Amino acid sequence: MKTKMKRRLDFKLPGLLRSLDGPMTRELVQSPGKFGFGNVPLRMTPHGTVTSVCGFCSTGCGLKVHVDERGQAINLTADSSYPVNLGMACPKGWEALTPLGAKDRAVVPMLDGNAVDWDEALQVFCRRFGAIMDQHGAESVAFLSTGQIMCEEMFFLGALAKFGMGMVHGDGNTRQCMATAVTAYKESFGFDAPPYTYADFEESDVLVFVGANPCIAHPIMWQRVERNRHGPEIVVIDPRKTETAMAATQHLAIKPKSDLVLFYCLAHWLVVNGRVDLEYVERHVDGYVELVEFLKDFEFADHLEVLGLSAEEFELFARTVANGKRVSFWWTMGVNQGHEATRTAQAIINVALMTGNMGRPGTGANSITGQCNAMGSRLFSNTTNLLGGHDFTKAEHREKVAGALGMEVGRIPDRGSWAYDQIIEGIGEGKIKGLWMVATNGAHSWMNQKRFKELVGKLDFFVVQDMFGNTESAQLADLVLPAAGWGEKEGTFINSERRFGLGRKVSRAPGQALADFHIFRLVAEYWGCGELFRGWTSPEVVFEKMKAVSVGQPCEISGIEGYAMLAREGGVQWPLKAGDGDVVGKERRLFEDGLFFTANGRARLVFETPREVPEKVSEEYPxxxxxxxxxxxxxxxxxxxxxxxxxxxxxxxxxxxxxxxxxxxxxxxxxxxxxxxxxxxxxxxxxxxxxxxxxxxxxxxxxxxxxxxxxxxxxxxxxxxxxxxxxxxxxxxxxxx
Structure with missing residues (x-):
């Protein structure tokens, strides 16, 4: 460890620039500044128009970005040929370029409020984190990633932090939005696998939205619902009369956090009224007998007060689901962000399985993702899952990933990371001393803010890497690293329907801001593990490593022939194995064959007795x-x-x-x-x-x-x-x- 520390402290940026390949040098050596940073971008788009996937939400819309003769974006329009949005865009998409030109962008590294150059910033980064790990061990430093950066960047960060720097703990802000869906799908289907395609919005005769408000949160998805020609029943289950509820045919304004009881009552109603697809269950589902026994306590008439519904409202809902030929169930944060969220998501999955609404057009138990690349984070961030949806605890998985990356298997931790909340609480317990936060703003978004800020204040060293140096988190940081944003770098996102989309570089990052990808390359060199990543010269090279890691997994993408294919086809859904070219361009859903990703190929019905809310109303807080x-x-x-x-x-x-x-x-x-x-x-x-x-x-x-x-x-x-x-x-x- 002492030898490594000396390499870090002695390392100089100009040496790195001389040692890097030509494209990387062209990316960094661009102006006469002390270390050659500037603004002539790598692989800028030529004059004309290029399609880039939007970098806001998980819908993954295609945008046509118009660039001038310098390769600089000047405006954009929605792409009418992109299969996701079909020429539509929400207000955020139309304004996607505006934040890039904001006057308060982070343009230079800031150490304790003072501008420094990249050399000093990275020297301090390595010296401070290295000293903490030397004194307190590998588990004393953690990183918090994001669903806002490219797949290739989060892949690089996870590999760098855990395989190169020796960290154990790292999670992402996707813990705040999608962890419930991940856990529910894994237990029920055997893998984190949203089964749908956006065409299902148009093919359902019944759509059930649970704790979801796509009119506001995912407007382009809602426009796909409006394209449905079947005159569908639209049921919204939400305590609040949202914009989506106003557009529905039925609104079940249930009491907050009674949705788990609601779906258990619905499942019970289906059983006692003989509306279960027993043939489908017998062929494809485990746990039905046990579920029926469990449901005996969920006669809906006994729970109407808990639900806040009338008997007529419940029965209409139950008959609507039972009579539907193609019923799709959609949920998002109203389900995921709860004290018993996983079991609630699985109660929805259970009903879809019991009624045979799986694997057919217009069906499915469908989690709508939040961030633009939350799905990428779920599969490729190397946080609580090993790269490619593998398991840190399985020796065969560690060997496979090490082999695919050409690394020693001993570099891969044999245990998973703490989750976000455990990392934050670990600060208070004195176990986490250093934190690296990338493209997220936990000092705003994390729960119980007063405690969060108190805990962050106890860190020995806090680094924030972001587009802006004035976020709530950056204002608490010891070191702020200026990063390029969407549109200023290249890579892939994975949207809600499992579609890889290509993000293109169409604008210059301001000042000394660098793509997260290149910041990670620099950190690797300064830390002394650069040799491990010497071949990781561009996002597309790393995409090939993602393909290699994915082989044999449900999310395999070995059949994607690079970025050119993604640009040509309007994105590609996973899975796509080598040789599966005949399905490229088609909208594909999972489980059409009734086979799931469990050991026996059968889905599981998962259930548990509901629990009381953790904080009840009272006379003081009514x-x-x-x-x-x-x-x-x-x-x-x-x-x-x-x-x-x-x-x-x-x-x-x-x-x-x-x-x-x-x-x-x-x-x-x-x-x-x-x-x-x-x-x-x-x-x-x-x-x-x-x-x-x-x-x-x-x-x-x-x-x-x-x-x-x-x-x-x-x-x-x-x-x-x-x-x-x-x-x-x-x-x-x-x-x-």
């Missing part, structure tokens, strides 16, 4: 706080959407809270006036919106505003370890000013 997407013009912590004057016109600059009219009257709350929302953890001020979109006893806050997570409770689902953002107890007070 209201339930719900959180969610605010408008289609907002995205996550607004790091990028806030940079667009157009998008800012489409949402309120001030935090607002929705309050039911009856509650408002009792509290003396007036529409448009300021109120205080108080939980056991904090207090925020917001503008009251008195509206019946929320039920009595409930309030709603949009998640995009920094102060909201001062209220949320620090509780996770025990299986997925995903935070419970959707339920905590609060009170609302009039602002007396």
């Amino acid at each position: 209201l339930v706080l719900l959180t969610g997407r605010g408008t289609s013009a907002q995205w996550h912590t607004q790091t990028r959407t806030s940079k667009s004057a157009i998008l800012r016109k489409l949402y309120s600059e001030e935090l607002w809270v929705e309050v039911h009219p009856a509650d408002a009257e009792g509290l003396g709350v007036v529409d448009g006036k300021m109120v205080r929302v108080v939980s056991r953890r904090g207090t925020v001020e917001a503008v009251a919106r008195v509206t019946a979109t929320v039920g009595r006893g409930q309030v709603f806050l949009p998640m995009h505003y920094a102060q909201v997570n001062e209220l949320t409770i620090g509780v996770v689902d025990p299986y997925s370890r995903q935070p419970n953002y959707k339920f905590c107890a609060v009170r609302v007070e009039k602002d007396l000013r």
